[in-house]
Amino acid sequence: MTILFASDLDQTLIYSRRTMGSGVSEEELREAERIDGKPHSFMTSKSQSALWNLDSSVCFLPVTTRTQTQYERVTGIYEGNERPRFAIVANGAVILENGEPIKEWSDDIRKRCVSRKTIIQELKPEIERYFTEDWVVSVREADDWFVYMILDREQFPEENMEFYQRTFREIGWSLSLQGRKLYFMPESITKAAAMEYVKKRIDATYVVAAGDSLLDMCLLENADLGLLPAHGEAVQSDSFSGHIEVTEKKGIKAGEEILEKVMSISREFE
Numbered sequence: 001m002t003i004l005f006a007s008d009l010d011q012t013l014i015y016s017r018r019t020m021g022s023g024v025s026e027e028e029l030r031e032a033e034r035i036d037g038k039p040h041s042f043m044t045s046k047s048q049s050a051l052w053n054l055d056s057s058v059c060f061l062p063v064t065t066r067t068q069t070q071y072e073r074v075t076g077i078y079e080g081n082e083r084p085r086f087a088i089v090a091n092g093a094v095i096l097e098n099g100e101p102i103k104e105w106s107d108d109i110r111k112r113c114v115s116r117k118t119i120i121q122e123l124k125p126e127i128e129r130y131f132t133e134d135w136v137v138s139v140r141e142a143d144d145w146f147v148y149m150i151l152d153r154e155q156f157p158e159e160n161m162e163f164y165q166r167t168f169r170e171i172g173w174s175l176s177l178q179g180r181k182l183y184f185m186p187e188s189i190t191k192a193a194a195m196e197y198v199k200k201r202i203d204a205t206y207v208v209a210a211g212d213s214l215l216d217m218c219l220l221e222n223a224d225l226g227l228l229p230a231h232g233e234a235v236q237s238d239s240f241s242g243h244i245e246v247t248e249k250k251g252i253k254a255g256e257e258i259l260e261k262v263m264s265i266s267r268e269f270e
Ligand SMILES: [Mg+2]
Pocket: 008, 009, 010, 011, 012, 211, 212, 213
């Protein structure tokens, strides 16, 4: 039998210095990503070793909102050159198989976005209409799929989030606030749909999913077991299903806890 371990990366398995939290020593840190020649994201040595040595019955599927280029920087999640066979990037708009995008998948997503008018050209005027405040530092596009805004969180009125969520949902966009980034995601682009595709391809019988943001909630809801870090955006949701467990620890140690759980599940199924 095959267990699919579908996991978000940032603030779930890998952490920057800003998000890793306390209670971790310098010696425990292993580099997961390098930017401009400097280590940028980390895992603990325990997490890294658990991930590199998962039982052969477990298929690790990275599921990230990062673009392909941003994902390819994350080299600490696999040993040597043994990249995971599949990876979901751009929040599910792109599925990589052996490092190459599956064209038919992305073409299909593109068609859905065009028919529902959830394309960047349609979104831009709406953003300009609602976001003129000076706490909008910049607006960026991710490979023509979705938009994210860099915010000045000190100035950002978080109490308006509900209004923004509602307003943009009406025109087909989901919002997710993660640190300084506010994502605008077309409804047709979901981590869950892409995960289901990979699940079928590898004929997995059981899915464990992990993730910390609202963009991960569909992934967790569609899994047999969902693991939700005790920090982050999603844990504040009003309600989630009974098969979703919240970690006891926060920050980089929550990542460790998630991997321990995956290991114990693979042992149970042996
Ligand atoms: Mg995350």
